[in-house]
Amino acid sequence: MPKNSLTAPRLTSVQWLICIIAVIGFAFDTYELLMLPLVFPDAMREFLGSSVQPQTIDKWRNLMFYVPAVCGGVFGLLGGYLTDRLGRRRVLTWSILIYAFSAFAAGFATSLPMLLVLRSTTFIGVCVEFVAAVAWLAELFPNPKQREAVLGYTQAFSSFGGLMVATAYGLAVNYAPSLPAINDGHQAWRYTLISGVIPALPLIIIRPFLPESPTWQEKKTAGTLKRPSIAELFRPEYRRTTIITALMFACSLGVAFGAIQQLPQIIPGLPEAVNLPRPQQQTINKSVQQIQEIGGLVGRFALAVLAILIVSRRRLLRVFLIPGLILTPLVFIYPATSDLTGLKWGIFFVGFLTIAQLSFWGNYLPRVYPTHLRGTGESFAANVGGRMIGVAAVLLMTLVKGFMPGGSDAMKIAYAAAVVAFLLYALGLVLSFSLPEPKQEKLLE
Numbered sequence: 001m002p003k004n005s006l007t008a009p010r011l012t013s014v015q016w017l018i019c020i021i022a023v024i025g026f027a028f029d030t031y032e033l034l035m036l037p038l039v040f041p042d043a044m045r046e047f048l049g050s051s052v053q054p055q056t057i058d059k060w061r062n063l064m065f066y067v068p069a070v071c072g073g074v075f076g077l078l079g080g081y082l083t084d085r086l087g088r089r090r091v092l093t094w095s096i097l098i099y100a101f102s103a104f105a106a107g108f109a110t111s112l113p114m115l116l117v118l119r120s121t122t123f124i125g126v127c128v129e130f131v132a133a134v135a136w137l138a139e140l141f142p143n144p145k146q147r148e149a150v151l152g153y154t155q156a157f158s159s160f161g162g163l164m165v166a167t168a169y170g171l172a173v174n175y176a177p178s179l180p181a182i183n184d185g186h187q188a189w190r191y192t193l194i195s196g197v198i199p200a201l202p203l204i205i206i207r208p209f210l211p212e213s214p215t216w217q218e219k220k221t222a223g224t225l226k227r228p229s230i231a232e233l234f235r236p237e238y239r240r241t242t243i244i245t246a247l248m249f250a251c252s253l254g255v256a257f258g259a260i261q262q263l264p265q266i267i268p269g270l271p272e273a274v275n276l277p278r279p280q281q282q283t284i285n286k287s288v289q290q291i292q293e294i295g296g297l298v299g300r301f302a303l304a305v306l307a308i309l310i311v312s313r314r315r316l317l318r319v320f321l322i323p324g325l326i327l328t329p330l331v332f333i334y335p336a337t338s339d340l341t342g343l344k345w346g347i348f349f350v351g352f353l354t355i356a357q358l359s360f361w362g363n364y365l366p367r368v369y370p371t372h373l374r375g376t377g378e379s380f381a382a383n384v385g386g387r388m389i390g391v392a393a394v395l396l397m398t399l400v401k402g403f404m405p406g407g408s409d410a411m412k413i414a415y416a417a418a419v420v421a422f423l424l425y426a427l428g429l430v431l432s433f434s435l436p437e438p439k440q441e442k443l444l445e
Contacts, residue, residue, distance in 0.1 A: 009143060018140060018210060019150060023157040025096070025133055025203055029126045030161025031168075032103055032196050034293075036119065037261045038169045038285065039189035040064055046187055047112050054409055058398050060112060061265075065257060065394040067116060068123035073388030077230070079128030080379020084228035084372055087220070088136035088213045091375075092129060096203050099125025103196030108182060122196070127387055130362075131379040138366035138374070139213035144441035145308060148363055152304025155359040159300055159351075162293030168195045170286045173279060188282075215371050215443070226372035233373065233380055241368050241436050242377065245361070246385030248317075248435065251428035252357040253386040255324075258393025258424070259332060259417035260354060263288055263347070266332075266417070269410020272340040284340070291344050295351030303356040307363050314435050317360055321432060324353035325425040332418035337411050357428075361386075367438040370445055393420050 011019070044057060083091045102121040109115035137154065141147040172179075172188035172195070182190045219225035233242040264285045267273055273281050299320070310316040328350050335342030361381065369377035401416040 009146070011146075014211070015140070017206075018137070019154055021203060021206055021210065022133060022137055022150075022154040023160075025129060026155055026158040027161040027164065028196075028200060028203070029130055030158040031165045032099060032122055032126050032161075034162045034165050034261070034289070035169075035192060035196065036064060037264045038165065038289070039192050041264060042187060042189040042282075043109075043112070043115060046185070046189075058401075062395055062398055063116060064112075064119065065261075066391055068120040069257075069387045069391035071120040072123035072127035073383040073386075075124040076127030076131065076383030076387060077376075077379050079124075080131045080375040080377075080383065081228055081230065083128075083132045083135055083375030083379070084216075087216060088132050088139070088375070089210060090212075092132040092136060093204070095125045095128035095132060096200055097125075098122075099129065100197050100200030100204065103200075104194055106196075107190045107192075107194035109190075109193075110183060123387070127379075127383050131375055131382055134362045134366060134378055135374045136213050138443060139215040139371070140211070142215070142443070147366075147443075148307050149304065151363045151366070152307050152359060153301070155362045156297060156300035156304050158358070159293050159297030159355060162296065163290055165192070166286045166289040166293065168192055170283065173282050173286075215445075219371055226370075228372050228376045230376060230380070233377055238369070238373070238377070240434070242380060244431055244434050244436070245365065245368070245377075245381040246389070248428055248431050249361055249381045249385040250390035251424040251431070252354070252361065253390035254393035254396075254424045255328065255354050255421050256358070257391045258397045258420040259328065260292060260347075260350065262394075262397065262413050262417050263292070263336075266336050266410050266414045267340075267343075269337075269408045269414075270340050270343070271338065274408075288340075288344060288347060292347045292351040295348035296355030299352035299354075299356030300359045302352070303359045303363075307360075313360075313364055313437055314432050317357065317432050317435070318429070320353045320356050320360075321425060321429045324350070325422065325429055327353065328425060329418040329422040332414050332421060336414040336417070337406070364438070366443060367441075368436060368444070371443070374443075393424065396420055396423075 044052060044060060048056060079091060079095060099122045102118050102125060106115055106118035109118060137151055138147055141150045169192045172191040176186040176188045176191060179186060179191055267285055267288060268281045273284050306316055306319060331346035331350050335346050365378045365381055366374055397416045397420045400419050401412045404412040404415040406412040406415060
């Protein structure tokens with residue numbers, strides 16, 4: 001392999017297969033996570049009736065968004081530890097099995113508590129899979145430029161998961177009457193949940209036959225692999241990195257959950273949608289989510305290109321933070337409350353600026369932890385910071401909503417989402433000045 005990191009070797013056939021499988025895996029992660037905003041309103045109507053009180057909706061929305069995130073954070077941290085102890089590939093395979101079968105079973109839920117439990121186990125699998133996959137990919141491609149490109153471009157396909165789930169939901173809405181009955185009905189949200197098992201099938205079959213991380217395997221075989229420790233993340237050499245990355249990951253994911261994922265509850269209040277029947281509102285929801293995901297996809301590809309061109313990680317992240325701080329609140333204050341066409345344009349750029357940041361962390365985190373701590377460190381940032389603290393932005397949005405003006409619940413949610421997005425973007429920008437720059441291009445041993 002060439003010594004010069006600027007000259008990347010050609011990918012082998014096995015490496016191409018690894019990239020393809022990673023693309024499917026990252027897309028499926030997003031597919032599962034973005035299902036809830038689409039299926040939650042209809043699940044609520046089926047289990048609680050159409051005349052349910054707003055307070056009850058708020059209660060179950062908070063539970064459905066936050067309880068799975070807490071479970072994913074706790075068990076995801078454990079999964080990161082096991083990734084360092086047992087190997088990247090083994091944990092990866094088991095995480096796929098967990099979320100694939102949980103997703104399938106969720107489609108047959110008979111109550112909201114049952115749906116909550118199965119969404120939690122799905123979330124656990126997704127949280128573990130992301131950490132194991134990023135560590136695995138980073139160590140399979142030791143050339144720095146090639147590693148940045150592989151991590152950037154494979155994660156870019158995460159946004160296809162959003163497009164896929166919006167399409168799957170649209171198909172379920174259109175063809176639900178022709179599909180086999182579930183629980184004596186033909187509800188589109190159930191078929192959407194069940195579809196989550198489809199992308200997992202090739203992953204389950206192929207991934208166990210792919211190679212283990214050579215870096216991890218060599219150290220394990222030689223007996224030089226240190227035991228991972230969560231406490232070690234808070235020793236002086238890693239403490240600042242651990243705290244800052246967890247808080248900044250929370251800000252990035254918090255905007256996605258506390259603002260962007262509230263759109264299905266905001267859109268029915270728009271003048272163009274408020275008097276439409278529910279199926280037509282669902283169609284509008286699908287189209288807006290597709291536009292947002294296209295924006296996210298373009299943003300992730302932009303991040304992949306800029307990650308190679310911009311050396312400073314702080315500067316790279318601020319390319320997205322500064323315009324996002326200005327644009328995102330404005331989109332939720334103005335078009336999200338009054339203009340569907342304007343919202344479609346605005347949400348494209350909100351997706352571009354916000355979702356790109358999630359790819360940033362997949363590129364950054366493997367470079368700041370050594371082999372024996374890579375999975376544990378990534379998991380603390382992604383799962384404790386992102387999943388547990390970041391997803392609490394939904395609770396913050398609900399709290400802020402009570403102080404917002406507006407003649408409808410949808411308008412209050414839009415204004416609250418604007419406040420949450422501004423606060424999180426501002427905090428992320430301030431924290432970026434303390435983000436440690438990686439010490440070298442190569443991964444730490």
